[in-house]
Amino acid sequence: MASQGANKGTALVIGGSISGMLSAKVLSEHFDLVVILEKDAAPDELSSTSGELFRKGLPxxxxxxxxxxxxxxxxxxxxxxxxxxxxxxxxxxxxxxxxxxxxxxxxxxxxxxxxxxxxxxxxxLIDRVVTERIESIENIERRYACQVSGFILNNDNSRVTGLRYQQGSISAEKTLRADLVVDCSGRGSRTRTWLKKEGLSEVSGTHVNPxxxxxxxxxxxxxxxxxxxxxxxxxxxxxxxx
Ligand SMILES: Cc1cc2nc3c(=O)[nH]c(=O)nc-3n(C[C@H](O)[C@H](O)[C@H](O)COP(=O)(O)OP(=O)(O)OC[C@H]3O[C@@H](n4cnc5c(N)ncnc54)[C@H](O)[C@@H]3O)c2cc1C
Structure with missing residues (x-):
């Protein structure tokens, strides 16, 4: 999943919560375009009486x-x-x-x-302040109601070259090309499952239960x-x- 060469192209971030937004901020300094894909609806479409940004993914x-x-x-x-x-x-x-x-x-x-x-x-409130900062960065695009459903790999399965996702209630899969993919989907991350689905062997992981x-x-x-x-x-x- 490492980016080859320097600094340009498109980076995709899975998940638009805290780590997704902070990763996008860092990536925006190295890529032409950073796209955040978040499965929840945009927070301003949900209840926001106090200026705070509520989302389903913020239990x-x-x-x-x-x-x-x-x-x-x-x-x-x-x-x-x-x-x-x-x-x-x-x-x-x-x-x-x-x-x-x-x-x-x-x-x-x-x-x-x-x-x-x-x-x-x-x-x-933290999400609101971070979101406002992210909105002011021109080469970051946020896409809500976009649930990532898998990786696209190159011919010899040595690189992740894109993502599959579903938008809103439309069941047809869409795709996006990427030079780098960063998984910030939190504790429900499906990276290991998706890699296995593409025929790669089991990726080891560490599970920390506090x-x-x-x-x-x-x-x-x-x-x-x-x-x-x-x-x-x-x-x-x-x-x-x-
Ligand atoms: C009850 C509770 C209380 C907490 N209190 C504190 C506290 O007081 N102080 C503190 O510092 N931390 C606290 N934490 C921890 C903090 O909330 C987490 O560390 C932080 O939210 C992790 O951020 P994240 O971006 O890595 O993951 P998450 O916040 O889990 O975000 C993952 C995002 O990815 C999205 N996503 C998931 N799958 C997909 C997919 N397939 N496609 C697209 N999007 C996807 C989700 O909708 C979500 O928005 C608390 C956590 C909980 C649960």
Whole structure:
């Protein structure tokens, strides 16, 4: 799947979520055209009352989202001014060890300043700010309601040269030629299945199961009440639930 030669041609990205958009940003500096194929409908065709971009493929949209420090730094590197923009939309900065009440196992953890300053918001807000930046890059094209269904390989099966996909409710397959394909379709990635379907041998993979689960709940905030995040993991480390 490696691009041959330098820097030009078309790159296709499977999946238009965070890694898809960030990959497209990087690829746009090396290819004439980058096309993102996302199976969900365009977010602005869905409900968007608060300016956040909701999509079916963002199942965690209603949960609170902690943009961890490294992610915050990387977003800023990719899109200068990103952090200030989240702040402008109202995402507070939270010092994880000082502002969050952490109840882990037997009790409450001591609070201290750690420099772990995180942005707290809902994930669709992050997607909105990233999407706006991506929209301003001329050689990135986003195509929604496009479900990738397989690879096209060259004659000797040594290179992926394109993708097959279905658009909207039309069942007929369409194709797109590519100099490079990047799979950003997340945990449901079908790359290994598609390669096998084309006659290639099994590609080895690593499956990481974090065995974590959590629930979140909305609480009403009374006027004047100071709200800080609370995180409870009552039976850590024996139970991974929080
Ligand atoms: C409940 C929950 C809470 C989380 N909370 C946090 C948090 O607080 N902080 C944090 O940093 N991370 C959090 N994460 C993790 C974070 O959401 C993921 O790491 C991140 O979304 C991964 O991004 P991705 O682009 O790799 O994959 P995904 O977000 O899974 O995106 C994959 C995209 O590919 C599309 N796609 C799939 N198959 C195809 C196909 N065949 N054709 C075209 N498109 C396709 C999907 O529709 C989707 O849009 C949370 C995750 C969950 C589930």
């Amino acid at each position: 965690q949209a209603a949960h609170q989202h902690l943009l961890l420090l490294k992610g915050r730094q990387l977003f800023e590197e990719f899109f200068p001014g990103f952090d200030a923009e989240l702040e402008r939309y109202g995402a507070p900065l939270v010092n994880y060890s000082e502002d969050v009440s952490l109840f882990i196992g037997e009790g409450k953890l001591p609070r201290f300043e750690s420099g772990l300053d995180l942005r707290v918001c809902r994930r669709p 065995k974590l689960g959590y629930a979140s709940q909305l609480f009403e905030v009374r006027p004047g009440q100071q709200v800080k995040p609370i995180e409870v993991a009552p039976h850590a480390p024996t139970s991974p639930r929080a």
